Amino acid sequence: MAVIFQKPKALKDTSMHYCPGCTHGIAHRLVAEALDELDIEGKTVGIASVGCSYNSYDYFGCDMIQAPHGRAPAVATGVKRSKPDCIVFTYQGDGDLAAIGTAEIIHAAARGENITVIFINNTIYGMTSGQMAPTTLLNQYTTTTPYGRIADLHGFPINVCEMLATLQGPAYIERASLHDVKHIRKAKEAVKKAFKVQIAKKGFSLVELLSTCPTNWGLSPVEALNRVKNEMIPHYPLGVFKGENLEV
Amino acid sequence: MGQKLLMKGNEAIAEAAIRAGCLHYFGYPITPQTEIAHYMAKKLPKVGGVFLQAESEVAAINMVYGAGSTGTRVMTSSSSPGISLKQEGLSYLAGAQVPAVVVNIMRGGPGLGGIQPAQSDYFQACKGGGHGDYRQIVLAPSSVQELYELTVEAFNLADKYRIVSMILGDGILGQMMEVVEFRDEEPVEHYEKPWATTGHGKTREQNVITSIHLSPAVLEKMNQNLQNKYEIIRQKECRYEMYNCDDAELFIVAYGTVARIAKSVIELAKREGIKVGLIRPITLWPFPQEAFEKVIDRAKAFLTVEMSSGQMLEDVLLAVNGRRKVYFHGRMGGMVPVRDDIMKMVRDIYDEHVKNG
Numbered sequence: 270m271a272v273i274f275q276k277p278k279a280l281k282d283t284s285m286h287y288c289p290g291c292t293h294g295i296a297h298r299l300v301a302e303a304l305d306e307l308d309i310e311g312k313t314v315g316i317a318s319v320g321c322s323y324n325s326y327d328y329f330g331c332d333m334i335q336a337p338h339g340r341a342p343a344v345a346t347g348v349k350r351s352k353p354d355c356i357v358f359t360y361q362g363d364g365d366l367a368a369i370g371t372a373e374i375i376h377a378a379a380r381g382e383n384i385t386v387i388f389i390n391n392t393i394y395g396m397t398s399g400q401m402a403p404t405t406l407l408n409q410y411t412t413t414t415p416y417g418r419i420a421d422l423h424g425f426p427i428n429v430c431e432m433l434a435t436l437q438g439p440a441y442i443e444r445a446s447l448h449d450v451k452h453i454r455k456a457k458e459a460v461k462k463a464f465k466v467q468i469a470k471k472g473f474s475l476v477e478l479l480s481t482c483p484t485n486w487g488l489s490p491v492e493a494l495n496r497v498k499n500e501m502i503p504h505y506p507l508g509v510f511k512g513e514n515l516e517v
Numbered sequence: 518m519g520q521k522l523l524m525k526g527n528e529a530i531a532e533a534a535i536r537a538g539c540l541h542y543f544g545y546p547i548t549p550q551t552e553i554a555h556y557m558a559k560k561l562p563k564v565g566g567v568f569l570q571a572e573s574e575v576a577a578i579n580m581v582y583g584a585g586s587t588g589t590r591v592m593t594s595s596s597s598p599g600i601s602l603k604q605e606g607l608s609y610l611a612g613a614q615v616p617a618v619v620v621n622i623m624r625g626g627p628g629l630g631g632i633q634p635a636q637s638d639y640f641q642a643c644k645g646g647g648h649g650d651y652r653q654i655v656l657a658p659s660s661v662q663e664l665y666e667l668t669v670e671a672f673n674l675a676d677k678y679r680i681v682s683m684i685l686g687d688g689i690l691g692q693m694m695e696v697v698e699f700r701d702e703e704p705v706e707h708y709e710k711p712w713a714t715t716g717h718g719k720t721r722e723q724n725v726i727t728s729i730h731l732s733p734a735v736l737e738k739m740n741q742n743l744q745n746k747y748e749i750i751r752q753k754e755c756r757y758e759m760y761n762c763d764d765a766e767l768f769i770v771a772y773g774t775v776a777r778i779a780k781s782v783i784e785l786a787k788r789e790g791i792k793v794g795l796i797r798p799i800t801l802w803p804f805p806q807e808a809f810e811k812v813i814d815r816a817k818a819f820l821t822v823e824m825s826s827g828q829m830l831e832d833v834l835l836a837v838n839g840r841r842k843v844y845f846h847g848r849m850g851g852m853v854p855v856r857d858d859i860m861k862m863v864r865d866i867y868d869e870h871v872k873n874g
Contacts, residue, residue, distance in 0.1 A: 312716035317727075326725045332714035335545070335727035336588045337609050340579040343571065347583020348714070350567045351541050355716050376572040422553065464811070 273417040277301035279310045279330050286324070288470075290483040290490025292447040293321060296389055299453070300360070303461040307468065314348050316341040318370075320362035321395040332491025337347065342377035345384045356467055358385040364394045367403040367427050374433070378473050381438035385463045386454055386475040388429060392483040392501065399485035403427045406504055411485075426504065430477050434510035440472030441512030444505060446479040448497040452507075465517040472510075479505055519699040523714050524663045527552035530594070530684065531560070531619055533668035536703045539590040539618065540566030543580035545573055545599060549688040550622035553594040558846040570708040574599035578606030580617070585615040586726040588713030590672050594620035596688075597638050598629060600646070607681055608647030611743070612728025614712075616675035618668070619653075620684040623690040623824075625851035633851025634688035636773060639828035642685050643802040650740055652747045653681040653756065655801040657772040661695035667799070676708040678750055685801060687824065688759045689774045689853070709868065750803055757805035758797040759812075761787075765794030766817040766871055770833050772798050775822050775854055782859045791867050801829065817870040820844045820862060821856055842870070 276282065279301035287293045304310040313331040317323060319338035326333035336344040341359035349357045366374050366388050377384065393411055394400040400413040404426050408417040418426075429442045441463060445456035456478055463474035479501050481493035488496060524532070531553045534542070546605040554570065555783050561568040571577035577593045584591040600621045600748075610617055623638045625631035626679065642655045658664045664686060671682035714724045730736040758776075761783050762768065771779040781843040786793045796808045798821075818841055819828045827845050834843050846862050848854050 298566065309722075311718040313718060314714045316583075323729060325632055326723070326727065330717075330723055332717055332724045333726070334583065335613070335729055336582070337579065337605055340575070340582075340606075343576040343579035344583035345543075345570070346576075346588075347580035347585070347591070348587055349583075350569060350580070351584035351589040352587045352715055355587070372572055373576055376576065425750070 273449070277305045279304035280328055281330050283327065285328055287321060288484045290481055290493055291321070292478070292480040293389065293423040294515050296387065296478050296480065297325065297452060299457045299460045300387055301329065301357070301455065303464045306461065307464055308313065308336065309356045309464065309468065312347060312354060313358065314352070316348070316357070316359040318346050318359065318361045318365040320365055322360055322362065322389070323396070325360055337370070339365050340373055341365065342370065342373040342384070346377055346382050347383050349382060356445065356464065358387060358464070360387045361389065363390045363392065363404045365404040367429055373400065375436070378433045378475070379436050381440065381472040383467055383470055383472055385467050388477040389476055390429070390477050390479050390505065391480040393482050393485045395482045395485055404429070406500065408422070430475070430510045433475060437475055439475065439511050441466045441474040442479040442510040442517055444479070444507050444510065446497055446502060446507055447481070448494040462517060466512065466515065469517045470516060471517065477505070519701050521698050523694055523697055524661060524687050524697045525552055525692060525694050526664050526686065527622065528698050529661045529665045530668050531556035533539065533665040533792065534592050534618065534672070535564060537590065537669040537672040539592050539672060540564060541584045541589055541591040542566070542593065543569050543571050543577040543584070543591070544593050545571050545577050547596045547599045549624060549691050550594050550596050550620065550829060552691070553620065553712060568852040574602035575606070578603040579765070581617045582610055582615055584605055585610065586613070587616045588710035588715060590676070592618040592620065594622070596622045596624045596818045597626050597635070600638060600641065601874055604647035607653065608651060609647050609728055610681050611647070611651035612649060613726045614679040615726060616679050616681070618671045618675055618682050618684065620686065623685065623687045627847070631851040632688065634774060634824060634853065635826065635849070635851055636687060636775065636824040637826070637849065638685070638824070639801060639825060642683050643804070643832070651743060652682050652802055654678070654750065655683045655685050657685050657799055657801050658690060659776045659797065661690070661693060662697050665697050665699070671704070673704070673706040674754065677706065678746060680746070680750070683685055685773070687774050706751060751769050754800060755803050755807060756799035757808045758795070758799060760795040760797060762794030762812055764797070765792045766815055767792070767866060768794045768796050768812060769817050770796045770819055770821045770828065770829070771823065772801065775824060778854055778856055779822060779861065781856045782863060785856065785860050786863055791863060791872065793863055798829070804832045806836045813840055816841050818842045818844060818866050820846065820866060822846045822859055824848055824853065858869070
């Protein structure tokens, strides 16, 4: 019997703690598939951050470092500058990357660090149970915006890809979505391309993955996927923001 | 006979690190230690190393954490306010047991403070600073020669124990110029690092550098391992100097720049017939309690002198443990203790405890 689908080798054979309907599982699989298909697991060092995926080293099989909240791009810089032959990636949520870690991501991108950043944007803080994120949409309910995100009080959401694309440093920036199979396939290509950019030593790559958080959105898994499609994509358009024509 | 160079303290630290095999430096400018970064920026590219000016002291300590995790000898340096920024990183380094060398050239505080020398980060260095039950080795050089020698030693200790070694200097030591005699060969110790995250190459198990353990039983065990390690360091790695202590009954306790001033006080006291010894801790952590045990029986009193409101003073009080009186003289804000002011106190203490028995 032919095997037509299996868990990637770069993922450990263990069950994950993520919520039903959470797209972390898919995102992890896409990263692991890239490591498998490019045969780089053996020389990869991943940087786990603080959030629901704090323990992604329990799932990814490559060497991993758990970084302080927001600091993963700096930790990744230390790894890559000391071991340039390693493939280095960070896996960060929207609080980690766009709130506490804003300085670190901007400067790693500006320096053109030859690392790959996987940015999980689900417009909310999952692990700490549902607070506002820099990417929370206007009027969105969160536990720290119980009357909805109000521009006058809480400002406007941040579009990370667009912002980083203004810098000269990054080589490749793409935003993709995980809300249906068609988009997951495109996201897989984006993630794989990002690693190929690093392998080719072309510079800094980042893939923003629009993701769900059914638990803190108060939606069912299917409703959550629909929210990504109907409410998030209009604000966070999909596509390549840097490195459109990059050949790898 | 090694090479002799007239060097600025900050530069001696940088040169020492390179000689110790540290080819990776991440830092951020702050007075009075920026010359370390300048020296590294110039020299590291010439020796195949990496110098990177980070966007902040926070970023720099995290770059150190990353490089240290790959088993690479790595250093950062800063001064008091910048060291405050690094406290999170220092706690993570301690919890994850990643070796690193961190240099603090202390300046007046608190807050933005001043750029003149101080010793007011003793608590920060020796009693935590970052959160959690951890320690780091704290080395207190007293001359440019010692800045060089202790920096080399710092890397050995960091690797040996998987711990942060902190060089605690001050603005005077960092800026002063003295002759340094370099050894022809540095005593660089090599330690295997099977725990390092270098890419498993499919030849070994995954290595994980982490400090989070949500199970309290596991976290307690992790903490106990750290405490066991610290106890070994306490037993084996205390360093101190005892100067003119042989038949003294009064003892000054001082470190760094202040110890040099204390030695002038001791020479002045000799001329007045007053025998004063100096206990100079070289490791501030582990604090050399044994030095006090050596003299406590014949000691009449101790005088702690610091460029602070009295921080090492508390460890002196603990070491003396109520057995003798402990006096204190300190200056703050970047002011440096004056020999004659200290001598005045010595005379008063002598009159009270020795002359009038």
